[in-house]
Amino acid sequence: MNGTGSLHGRIYAELEDRILSGEWQPGARIPFEHELTEQYGCSRMTVNKAISELAGRGLVTRRRRAGTFVSAPRTHAAVLAIPDLRAEVTTRGEAYGYRLLVRRERAAVTEDEIELAAGGGLLELESLHSSDGNPFALERRLIALIAAPDAAAMDFAETPPGSWLLDATPWTDAEHRISAVAASPAEARHLGLKAGAACLCVDRRTWRDGQGVTRVSQTFPGDRYDLIARFSPARGGPR
Structure with missing residues (x-):
């Protein structure tokens, strides 16, 4: 889904790993976009794309002016992907x-x-x-x-x-x-x-x-x- 060959794919994969491994627990705030921009030496748009894909998967929840937080796990979910x-x-x-x-x-x-x-x-x-x-x-x-x-x-x-x-x-x-x-x-x-x-x-x-x-x-x-x-x-x- 997310090509790790691209920088946004690498950011996505590393954030996803921290969430799925339990390093970042449900309810934890992940670093702000400007912090990730500095960490990875990239544009805000690149970071935003990675976080948007995490949100699309339901792994994080964005709260206006508060930041982005790890979502609570769901027991079961039937998802129909958006087809190309x-x-x-x-x-x-x-x-x-x-x-x-x-x-x-x-x-x-x-x-x-x-x-x-x-x-x-x-x-x-x-x-x-x-x-x-x-x-x-x-x-x-x-x-x-x-x-x-x-x-x-x-x-x-x-x-x-x-x-x-x-x-x-x-x-x-x-x-x-x-x-x-x-x-x-x-x-x-x-x-x-x-x-x-x-x-x-x-x-x-x-x-x-x-x-x-x-x-x-x-x-x-x-x-x-x-x-x-x-x-x-x-x-x-x-x-």
């Missing part, structure tokens, strides 16, 4: 394809959008992912520009927004909602299905330290995608 669709397709040995359908910046309209935008604008994206030339997922996404301002400069014509966000804006909290749906006429047209065909829909929200980052809905043809969550009573919480 490009990586999922290529891991299967299939050719990945991506096409941007809609890109526009706009203001928030609904109550949920206003909460996500937090006073800023939204980037609305619609795209189609394919596998070996066959439609794999129709994606509709909103990105809060206050949380990911660099997204405004991205045209996303070549880079899938999900892949970009996983690298550019580490998340600390996520929520999934999975449901079976019937394809609407528009969805059916993009996915090469008949209207009303069975599909799997994954709705996801992510936050970074309480600030909403993105809302995305991904619709998959029902016979082309599996969701698997594997879990065990591991120390330190979910992996």
Whole structure:
């Protein structure tokens, strides 16, 4: 998950080891970011990325103005990882394809959008992912520009927004909602299905330290995608 070849990966691994070994007990405050910056001789952004990944795993909890603390261990947790669709397709040995359908910046309209935008604008994206030339997922996404301002400069014509966000804006909290749906006429047209065909829909929200980052809905043809969550009573919480 975290390449120890990179400096942020090394920082992550060393902090993780101190937590999982019990050297830092639940409730203990880990060094402040500026202290770690001095210790490792790196930028604040590098340290922040490592800590954000620890928070994403549930190993630490950030408290505004107080610092970052080791989380209490969880007995069991079933976690559905946030997938990178490009990586999922290529891991299967299939050719990945991506096409941007809609890109526009706009203001928030609904109550949920206003909460996500937090006073800023939204980037609305619609795209189609394919596998070996066959439609794999129709994606509709909103990105809060206050949380990911660099997204405004991205045209996303070549880079899938999900892949970009996983690298550019580490998340600390996520929520999934999975449901079976019937394809609407528009969805059916993009996915090469008949209207009303069975599909799997994954709705996801992510936050970074309480600030909403993105809302995305991904619709998959029902016979082309599996969701698997594997879990065990591991120390330190979910992996």
